[in-house]
Amino acid sequence: MKLGIIGGSGLYCLALERQKSVKVRTPYGEVRVEEGFLSGKPVVFLARHGKKHEVPPHLVNYRANLWALKGRGVERVIGICACGSLSPKIKPGEFVLFEQFLDFTKSRPSTFFEGGKMGVAHVDMTSPYCPELRAILSKTMRELSVPVHESVTYACTEGPRFETPAEIKMLRLLGAHVVGMTGVPECVLARELELCYAGLGIVTNLAAGLSRKKLTHREVLDQVSSVAEKLTEVLSLAVQRIPEKKGCRCGEALKDALVTQRAPRNTQ
DSSP: OOEEEEEOTTOOOOOOEEEEEEEEEETTEEEEEEEEEETTEEEEEEETTTTTTOSOGGGOOHHHHHHHHHHTTOOEEEEEEEEEESSTTSOTTOEEEEEEEEEEOOSOOOOSOOSGGGOOOOOOOSSOSOHHHHHHHHHHHHHTTOOEEEEEEEEEEOOSSOOOHHHHHHHHHTTOSEEESSSTTHHHHHHHTTOEEEEEEEEEEEOBTTBSSOOOHHHHHHHHHHTHHHHHHHHHHHHHHSOSSOOSSGGGTTTTSOOOOOOOOOOO
């Protein structure tokens, strides 16, 4: 079992044992990943925005990223996202586990299946995030006394600008608890590749209209940095608890989707 970890804003590297950098070629472009071991378990780390945050959220090559992870033998993925809180009960510095999402992105390629050789697929997203991975993360965080909110609905906006207070009010009325710019289509593409995927959010600020301060990216980076040690502790313990054999149905996502699949080759 090889775990993929995708780092978001403020998380551009992960301390891995025996770490090496690998360049992966995909049909969607080239991706660089870091491979190594965390608590003795094989891990592939990918910085979503690049090591220097040179890629904005709406231009992240989500398809290449997910294809590269699967090509390196990854079966399960934890996507870490910085997000803003839509509720005073969910405070900066706390963690959230996504259960559902609302998609307000506009211009991103959101599927591998665009006809042609890949065919067409209509994957079920009733449960967008792997229940097994979510349960492991939940149990781990609670045992470590790390504040975490579960059953959270994540709203994904296009970015790179922050949202207006009116947009935040709309998202709250629609049932969202947090807002971010990168969680979609990442989780959808993972499902199309039959990868287990869990979305783990780091709450970095109160959203526009709830915060009395001007929203800045510096605030996001500072909050992520403040919980980096806790996050590493959580990931180090969680990776030990992930079973070799899947106890979920994420690996059957294409079974009834009526597609012609061409899975990425293992490039190891």
